[in-house]
Amino acid sequence: MLQIIDLRDASTTSGKNIKRPAIDNSFLQQKVKAVLDDVKLSGDEAVVKYTAQFDGVSLPNFVVSAQEMEEANSLLGTDLKQAILQAASNIKLFHQKQLSPVEIVETTPGIQCWRKSVGIEKVGLYIPGGSAPLFSTILMLGLPAQLAGCKEIILCSPPNKEGKLHPAILFAASVAGITKVYKIGGVQAIGAMAYGTASVPQVYKIFGPGNQYVTCAKQMIQQEGIAIDMPAGPSEVCVLADETANPAFVAADLLSQAEHGPDSQVVLVTTNELVAQNVMAELEKQVALLPRATIALKALQNSKAIIVSDIAAAIDLVNEYAAEHLIISCADAAAIGEKIINAGSIFLGNYSPESVGDYASGTNHTLPTNGFAKAYSGVSVDSFVKKITFQQLTKEGLQHIANTVELMAIAEGLDAHANAVAIRLA
Incomplete structure (x- = not known):
């Protein structure tokens, strides 16, 4: 379970108490570079080879056909399709408000200046499809890309052993207006989008989460001039809780991120020792019921419950941690939220679970991890545009x-x- 750290008698918050698990990517780079170089040189041939090697399926043609898109619509249950459509509606509504009209500013008589947002012409979306097909991420990326006016949006996702994509991935793609979909996963997908092949168009910016290989590949192609959404790392959540928090709710929130992967991290920060003890008891009860319990338990080994002396110390701690997701389960959640300066996305109160932001509240779930929330924002319409300035005298x-x-x-x-x-x- 969580490691409990009591800082109530500490004069300052030690940085070592909020460190993420150390990740050494150096061993990956040689392997990733070899695949990227091969895709760059051999194109589709290399993509087919690595799909067989890593995904265990031979796919000479990895382009998703219009017929496959139609079949996905018939294979998906009505309830799930309605859920996806409702989520899409909320996401679109929230992101539409990020569009702003051009405003001409006359800085001096006879001098007019303005700024215009122009959609990035070609973007690529990577959607994981291994242990969990993240079709919700298609909505989070595809809808803002459409609103931004990107002319070409392509999507890559790894096929299953039958050489197919999950029907929900294809349905979500159609909802987001994406017609160019490819059954390609892993490093070879990042390489295909970065360099272009006979089948896959080259793009200017690549978005989307992935495992350590995909993350490493994105970082490497960024060095070659292909833009990426943001530095990525394992999923994480921090819950700031006082005595008014519901321990069962808090435990459920922590587990909702712990189940993402064994390298995920969850952190509880509280001013109340009893809250920490009650959350620990709830974690033991709830994790035993999870289908992904093994994964969640490994993540909990990287995770912590930190007890601090007062709410001011708690705010300082969570600002230093700069969580991807921050849940404030406190009596004065809104007031505390105003004092948070470093977080990817904030969830206020006992009835705002992180999972609503992951799926359907309307905000974007593609967020900075690993402390990058100190300097980076989550994905928005702005992520898909360039802002060009004009002046006329x-x-x-x-x-x-x-x-x-x-x-x-x-x-x-x-x-x-x-x-x-x-x-x-x-």
């Missing part, structure tokens, strides 16, 4: 600003800059 506008520009340019020793202004007014 009349002759009078140039006259108003010419002396300023010339003086600054000459002071920097850039006389040609000054001349580009002076020649227009001569």
Whole structure:
């Protein structure tokens, strides 16, 4: 179960108490680079080879056909389809509000400046399909990409042993308006999208979660100039709880992230020792009932329950941890939330479980992990656009600003800059 750490008598919060499990990716890089290089050189041939090697299925043609998309619609139950549609509606509504009209600003008479959002022309989405087919991530990525105006959106996901994708993945893709879907997983999928093959178009930015191999591949192709959504790491949640928290709810929230993978981390921060003890008891009861109990138990070995002296110390601790997901199960949840400056997504109160954000509340579940919430935001419409600035000057506008520009340019020793202004007014 969780390691209990009592910091009530500590004058400061030691950084070692909130460290993530150390991950050494150096051993992966050689293997990942070999696959990426092969895909870059041999294209589809390499993709077919590695799909057989890693996914155990021979797929000479890994393009999902229109017929397969239609079959997925018939194979999926009505209830699940309605759930996906409701989630999509909420996600679309929330992300639509992130679109803003162009606003022209006249900084000086005759000088107009503005900024325009332009969708990234070609984007690739990677959707894991191994132990859990993450069809919800298609909605989280595909819908903002459509709203942003991306012209080409492609999706890669690993096939099962029968050479198929889960029907929910294909249905979610159709809901998100994605028609170019490929049965490719792992490093070979990242390579195919990064470099392009005869079948898979090259993209400019790649989104989506994945295992350590996929994460390593994304980091490596980023060094070659292909953009990625954000640095990725194992899933994590931090719950900040006071005496008003429901221990059963807190335990359920911790387990909802622990079941993601053995390298996930969950953290409980509380001002009340009894809360910590009651949550530990609930964890033991609930984890025994989970189909993914083995995975969750391994994750709990990396996890902690930290007892602090007061709510101010708790806030300091969670800000330093900078969790992917932060749940505030406290009496003054909203007020405490205003004091949080580092978190991917915040869930306020006893009735806001992290899983609603994962699926259907409307916010995006693709979030910074491993402490990157100190500097990165989660995925939004902004993630899929470039923001281009414009300026337009009349002759009078140039006259108003010419002396300023010339003086600054000459002071920097850039006389040609000054001349580009002076020649227009001569």
